[in-house]
Amino acid sequence: MPDFALGLAALGRPAYINLGRDGALPADRDVEAMREHCHTVLDAAYEAGVRRVDAARSYGRAEEFLAGWLDSRGRRDVRVSSKWGYAYVGDWRVDADTHEVKEHSRERLGRQWAETRDLLGAHVGLYLVHSLTADSPLFGDLDLLLALGELRDSGVRLGFSTSGPEQAGTVRRALELEVEGRKLFDAVQSTWNVLETSVGPELARAAESGVEVFVKEGLANGRLAVDPPARVRELAGRHGVGPDAVALAAVRAQPWADVVLSGAASADQLRANLAAREVELDPDELTDLAEPPERYWATRASLAWD
Numbered sequence: 001m002p003d004f005a006l007g008l009a010a011l012g013r014p015a016y017i018n019l020g021r022d023g024a025l026p027a028d029r030d031v032e033a034m035r036e037h038c039h040t041v042l043d044a045a046y047e048a049g050v051r052r053v054d055a056a057r058s059y060g061r062a063e064e065f066l067a068g069w070l071d072s073r074g075r076r077d078v079r080v081s082s083k084w085g086y087a088y089v090g091d092w093r094v095d096a097d098t099h100e101v102k103e104h105s106r107e108r109l110g111r112q113w114a115e116t117r118d119l120l121g122a123h124v125g126l127y128l129v130h131s132l133t134a135d136s137p138l139f140g141d142l143d144l145l146l147a148l149g150e151l152r153d154s155g156v157r158l159g160f161s162t163s164g165p166e167q168a169g170t171v172r173r174a175l176e177l178e179v180e181g182r183k184l185f186d187a188v189q190s191t192w193n194v195l196e197t198s199v200g201p202e203l204a205r206a207a208e209s210g211v212e213v214f215v216k217e218g219l220a221n222g223r224l225a226v227d228p229p230a231r232v233r234e235l236a237g238r239h240g241v242g243p244d245a246v247a248l249a250a251v252r253a254q255p256w257a258d259v260v261l262s263g264a265a266s267a268d269q270l271r272a273n274l275a276a277r278e279v280e281l282d283p284d285e286l287t288d289l290a291e292p293p294e295r296y297w298a299t300r301a302s303l304a305w306d
Helices: 031-047 062-073 106-123 142-153 167-175 200-206 232-241 242-252 267-277 295-301
Strands: 001-007 052-056 080-084 086-088 098-103 124-132 158-162 187-191 212-216 259-262
Touching: 001 031, 001 267, 031 062, 031 232, 031 267, 080 106, 106 124, 106 142, 124 167, 124 187, 124 295, 142 158, 158 167, 158 267, 167 187, 167 200, 167 242, 187 200, 232 242, 242 259, 242 267, 259 267
Parallel strands: 001 052, 001 259, 052 080, 080 124, 124 158, 158 187, 187 212, 212 259
Antiparallel strands: 086 098
8 A cells, every 4th residue: 555655744834725724733833933843743754654755846934844753753754845947936824825936947946956855955856847838948948958967977866746637648748758778756645536537548648658656636625625525525434534534545545655755734733644554445436526626726826815
């Protein structure tokens, strides 16, 4: 079965778009309170056997918080993935007009990789392009592709995450990229949940070719925990778990999934998510709940940062 990883999107900054965060974060979301809270959730994850953590340069101070936790606890067995491409511009404000800005360029890659390396060093086992889409300039930017090739050749494993209704095409196109005759990426992180299944066949093909597959947003940014479909609620009652565990169990049931991300905002939420380990579902048990991708992503875009 797939590993779980703790994603730090909701823990490294004061605002994110996950629903169901009421009461999960500190009442005062200043830097020190969020640092302590992040460390508490990381402790809970480690105690529960989770040995993977996923961060990004745009997750506020997530890399900084994670680096401090790794050093203070002396953890050497935690596998870290992080991402470049978005910059955090929210100025630690919940009500910021803009929280992050994307730019796929050689300059941003160089700057953000240096920042990640300075904080996390050898802990980083995988570095991903953040939120790659079919229209990203990366595909036609030879200088950027060569820089990525140099990073790959230095020993850094490379991957990419995807977003949007055209994820499947993006995955297919990105995995065809070669620099100097060698594949550029050997890992992908995509959104898949029972409401958005469109990328599934492409992730299956990726897994068959040896690519490591990470699944993010298995709870549809909290929608499947806060307002789950009736069948998810029914299964949750039958198994004695929350709807979040059922939704994540549906992800874990996919034979092509290697790593499932939990975006828990508290230790209690994390423990509830990890109850998915005890729920066995058939791979197609809930996939008929899927929405048209365009509708799913339009709904996601309408969610407020909080």
